[in-house]
Amino acid sequence: MKKISKAKIDELFKAISAKETLYIPVDDSEGQAAFIPYAEGLKMSEDLNTVRSAKDLFFPQVESLVNFKMDGKHIEIIDAATEKKPFVIFGVRACDARSFDILDRVFYYAEPKDSFYIERRDKSTVVTLACNAPEETCFCGAFGIDPAEPAGDVSAWQDGESFFFKANTEKGEALLAGLPLEDAADDAADKVKEDIRKITAMLPLKDLDLSKFGPGKTQELFNDPAWATLSESCLGCGTCTFVCPTCQCFDIRDFDGGKEIRRYRCWDSCMYSDFTQMSAGQPRPTQKERFRQRFMHKLVYYPDMHEGLFSCVGCGRCLRKCPIHMNIVKVIKTIGEEK
Amino acid sequence: MQAVIKKKAIELLESGTVNRVLGWKAGEFFYDLTPAVFTTPEQIEKDFVYSVFSGANMSKYLIDESKKEGKVAAFIKPCDGYSFVQLQKEHRIVRENIYAVGLACDGMCDMREIREAGIKGVTSVEEDGETLKIGTIYGEKTMAKKDALLERCVHCKSKKVVDCDEMIGENGEENRDCGRFDEVEKLEAMSPDERFAFWRSQLSRCIRCNACREVCPACSCVKCVFDNPNSGIAQKAAASDFEENNFHIIRAFHVAGRCTDCGECSRVCPEHIPLHLLNRKFIKDMNELYGFYQAGADFESKPPVMNYTTGDAEPSIVYARGGDK
Numbered sequence: 102m103k104k105i106s107k108a109k110i111d112e113l114f115k116a117i118s119a120k121e122t123l124y125i126p127v128d129d130s131e132g133q134a135a136f137i138p139y140a141e142g143l144k145m146s147e148d149l150n151t152v153r154s155a156k157d158l159f160f161p162q163v164e165s166l167v168n169f170k171m172d173g174k175h176i177e178i179i180d181a182a183t184e185k186k187p188f189v190i191f192g193v194r195a196c197d198a199r200s201f202d203i204l205d206r207v208f209y210y211a212e213p214k215d216s217f218y219i220e221r222r223d224k225s226t227v228v229t230l231a232c233n234a235p236e237e238t239c240f241c242g243a244f245g246i247d248p249a250e251p252a253g254d255v256s257a258w259q260d261g262e263s264f265f266f267k268a269n270t271e272k273g274e275a276l277l278a279g280l281p282l283e284d285a286a287d288d289a290a291d292k293v294k295e296d297i298r299k300i301t302a303m304l305p306l307k308d309l310d311l312s313k314f315g316p317g318k319t320q321e322l323f324n325d326p327a328w329a330t331l332s333e334s335c336l337g338c339g340t341c342t343f344v345c346p347t348c349q350c351f352d353i354r355d356f357d358g359g360k361e362i363r364r365y366r367c368w369d370s371c372m373y374s375d376f377t378q379m380s381a382g383q384p385r386p387t388q389k390e391r392f393r394q395r396f397m398h399k400l401v402y403y404p405d406m407h408e409g410l411f412s413c414v415g416c417g418r419c420l421r422k423c424p425i426h427m428n429i430v431k432v433i434k435t436i437g438e439e440k
Numbered sequence: 441m442q443a444v445i446k447k448k449a450i451e452l453l454e455s456g457t458v459n460r461v462l463g464w465k466a467g468e469f470f471y472d473l474t475p476a477v478f479t480t481p482e483q484i485e486k487d488f489v490y491s492v493f494s495g496a497n498m499s500k501y502l503i504d505e506s507k508k509e510g511k512v513a514a515f516i517k518p519c520d521g522y523s524f525v526q527l528q529k530e531h532r533i534v535r536e537n538i539y540a541v542g543l544a545c546d547g548m549c550d551m552r553e554i555r556e557a558g559i560k561g562v563t564s565v566e567e568d569g570e571t572l573k574i575g576t577i578y579g580e581k582t583m584a585k586k587d588a589l590l591e592r593c594v595h596c597k598s599k600k601v602v603d604c605d606e607m608i609g610e611n612g613e614e615n616r617d618c619g620r621f622d623e624v625e626k627l628e629a630m631s632p633d634e635r636f637a638f639w640r641s642q643l644s645r646c647i648r649c650n651a652c653r654e655v656c657p658a659c660s661c662v663k664c665v666f667d668n669p670n671s672g673i674a675q676k677a678a679a680s681d682f683e684e685n686n687f688h689i690i691r692a693f694h695v696a697g698r699c700t701d702c703g704e705c706s707r708v709c710p711e712h713i714p715l716h717l718l719n720r721k722f723i724k725d726m727n728e729l730y731g732f733y734q735a736g737a738d739f740e741s742k743p744p745v746m747n748y749t750t751g752d753a754e755p756s757i758v759y760a761r762g763g764d765k
């Protein structure tokens with residue numbers, strides 16, 4: 102294990118960013134944390150997590166795919182892919198680190214492979230950070246995620262004086278090798294981990310029961326009457342999907358600039374009325390069906406296709422940000438109750 | 441207050457005055473109330489909550505609810521009441537199908553303010569006079585209620601419920617000196633470049649989740665132009681940051697004269713973008729150019745932008761007031 106005193110964290114950030122772009126969570130003008138490129142003088146946010154999740158760095162909200170230039174009858178096709186530079190992302194929480202596994206199964210391993218995503222994943226080094234102060238909305242534990250033992254290429258912990266680092270992959274070792282770090286005992290972070298686990302044992306959602314969900318539950322849950330009541334006040338806004346680290350849907354659109362067309366993809370949300378709309382119409386005609394899609398996908402369909410892995414990581418963002426406070430925890434507790 | 445409201449709701453159901461009640465339903469925590477329709481006294485006993493976290497404006501739900509079979513009871517805070525009247529003026533809700541109970545209100549709280557005061561892991565909040573007693577997984581904290589108020593409550597423009605069938609608590613008055621334009625004045629005092637930079641920076645954080653639009657009682661179009669592929673300006677996500685800014689400015693224009701300043705857009709924005717400042721700038725300009733106007737304050741008046749009088753400002757005002765650009 103390696104360590105650095107907290108007073109020297111800027112030196113560490115400078116050393117990393119001298120070689121590659123370094124993203125750290127920083128508070129914006131309204132005090133909301135977001136991953137932005139490190140520059141001298143920036144301070145790491147004290148917030149537990151960022152509003153937008155770390156997935157943005159691999160799967161950005163908007164991304165150009167290809168451009169078409171029209172000149173009379175001649176159409177020139179221009180590849181819009183830009184070369185991606187290696188980068189380091191520092192301070193990813195255990196929940197978001199798990200979300201990368203969930204997205205990888207869709208964009209990295211499954212056919213057709215997503216070259217944009219793969220390139221970014223390959224060129225990134227993820228440094229996670231254990232959560233010293235989980236919030237009441239955190240329920241990562243329900244998905245077997247331990248905030249005291251975050252994954253990633255490098256795992257990091259902090260106590261009052263120091264940051265501690267442990268490399269988990271070759272990429273992680275390569276990163277740590279070049280940095281101004283001191284050696285630390287292998288158990289240096291054990292006290293921090295112990296303290297974290299004391300807190301996770303007190304979290305109000307720690308006993309969230311997922312046994313009603315998982316592979317093969319479609320028939321049982323699809324027509325549950327509670328979908329109608331749960332979705333009743335949903336605004337169909339899409340906030341929950343856009344802050345969610347595991348939501349993965351996108352749409353492909355053209356921006357017609359007259360002489361040039363930009364074909365881009367952008368995040369989509371199953372909460373929207375035009376989601377997967379076809380010429381024959383909308384397969385999910387009311388908010389009830391759209392709402393059901395979001396939660397069935399996370400809790401049943403995705404696990405069906407991926408060996409039982411849920412595609413929620415319990416980060417709690419949707420609990421904090423939904424304008425009407427409807428969320429996956431309320432769904433988990435309500436659906437399937439009536440039997 | 442909660443006990444009185446629950447009693448009233450049950451009474452309205454049992455007497456057959458209404459067949460359902462629109463209200464706030466208890467959640468996982470004390471603060472995460474969800475708008476819900478209650479149909480039995482038991483449901484109300486069990487789950488109906490009215491607390492400092494009942495900020496959500498229910499008026500927009502009445503568009504659909506008032507078109508269903510039978511009467512629905514709605515509890516209306518003063519700020520919600522302006523939306524309630526404005527929607528009636530726009531013929532969006534069927535008033536006969538609503539039994540409206542006005543609520544006197546002394547301000548709603550914002551979890552965001554509590555969290556930003558550094559209070560984390562909150563598991564309970566109790567009102568104790570002017571103080572909030574806050575239980576957290578990291579021990580008990582206190583905070584003055586006035587520091588935890590929603591922005592719109594800090595600058596509450598009116599304590600008056602314009603239209604209701606009965607009141608719980610005493611109906612109040614408008615307060616034109618509520619200071620809600622102070623922040624707008626600060627923006628006006630900026631140079632055009634500074635102001636441009638301010639809005640670019642604020643709006644650049646937008647994730648285009650559309651929460652502001654979906655929650656807005658003035659945004660009641662069946663299909664928004666930005667969702668309509670045939671409009672030519674549909675945007676699921678903006679292709680450029682210019683388009684992003686465009687969405688917000690167009691939306692502000694679309695609601696000008698109808699926006700009651702209910703504050704819901706700023707309350708729900710996950711990125712904490714002060715959208716109310718955009719709408720308030722419009723309101724302030726209209727007040728200055730056409731005389732004071734409050735959308736939803738009555739059933740007769742016409743919004744200045746939909747009304748012509750010979751005393752109206754001339755278009756040249758744009759140049760006179762437009763700064764040096």
Ligand code: SF4
Binds near residue numbers: 335338340341372428
């Ligand atoms: S659940 Fe909440 S955040 Fe998600 S679409 Fe519905 S209202 Fe919006």
Ligand code: SF4
Binds near residue numbers: 344413418429
């Ligand atoms: S569904 Fe909600 S809690 Fe689960 S990963 Fe998405 S935002 Fe986080």
Ligand code: SF4
Binds near residue numbers: 371372
């Ligand atoms: S279907 Fe819905 S819940 Fe699933 S990834 Fe897509 S947007 Fe998210």
Ligand code: SF4
Binds near residue numbers: 150196197246248414
């Ligand atoms: S959900 Fe777990 S890993 Fe994520 S921020 Fe909360 S405690 Fe940390």
Ligand code: SF4
Binds near residue numbers: 646647648
């Ligand atoms: S609510 Fe906020 S983030 Fe969402 S679209 Fe509106 S301004 Fe953008």
